[in-house]
Amino acid sequence: MAGISAKLVKELRDKTGAGMMDCKKALKENDGDLEKAGEWLRQKGIASAGKKSGRTAAEGLVSSYIHTGGRVGVLVEVNCETDFVARGDKFPELVRNIAMQIAACPNVEYITTDDVPSDMLEKEKEIEMGREDLAGKPENIREKIVTGRIEKRRKELSLMDQPYVRDQSITVAELVKKSIAELGENIQVRRFSRFVLGEGIEKEESDFAAEVAAATGK
Secondary structure (H helix, E strand, C coil), X not given: CCCCCHHHHHHHHHHHCCCHHHHHHHHHHCCCCHHHHHHHHHHHCHHHHHHHCCCCCCEEEEEEEECCCCCEEEEEEXXXXXXXXXXXXXXXXXXXXXXXXXXXXXXXXXXXXXXXXXXHHHHHHHHHHCCHHHCCCCHHHHHHHHHXXXXXXXXXXXXXXXXXXXXXXXXXXXXXXXXXXXXXXCCEEEEEEEEECCCCCCCCCCCHHHHHHHHHCC
16 A cells, blocks of 8 residues: 555544554554554553653652562663552563563663664764775665664664563653553653673683682692
8 A cells, every 4th residue: 555644644643542553553453444553552552541641750660679689780760650550460570571672682782772872873884984894885875784783773772662571562762652642641760770790890801820829829
């Protein structure tokens, strides 16, 4: 079928309150059928989530997760609108699952792609433009390839763009949207820290065989 028009995407967005990209995806999945796309969004829990995304979320929880063996730990703050939801059963479970996700994703440094610093992306672009595999290619082709690589890098750094570890068919962003629809409140991942045992410590490299030889005089 022909491409999805911006007018149709806007119409679905106005109708459901879902985000532009979610509306476009819904329309593509349903061959441009507005009604079916709306149903698809409701099934995914996205329609009602979009309407709540602008509301203030100042309650919530700070939770921790220590991975088996004690070598990786995570602290994460996730916000909701009321203390009632924060103290229920489902919200703490969501927060713990997000903490587990962060523990499982060593490359993740930011919550969304919008949080990745522009100066970092510029440095990445400079490095990519100088790659040997792009040498000799026309400037416009190099630019297109590098843009794709930078976008991939942004998503690798973004928590919300990661496939959810307990259900690879959805992203973390989609998990949060489902929870918003289910709990009836805006939910935001605000900040997190990931700790890896020994990270940043320079370890002395020792030659055990040489030490033994020196100790025995051989």
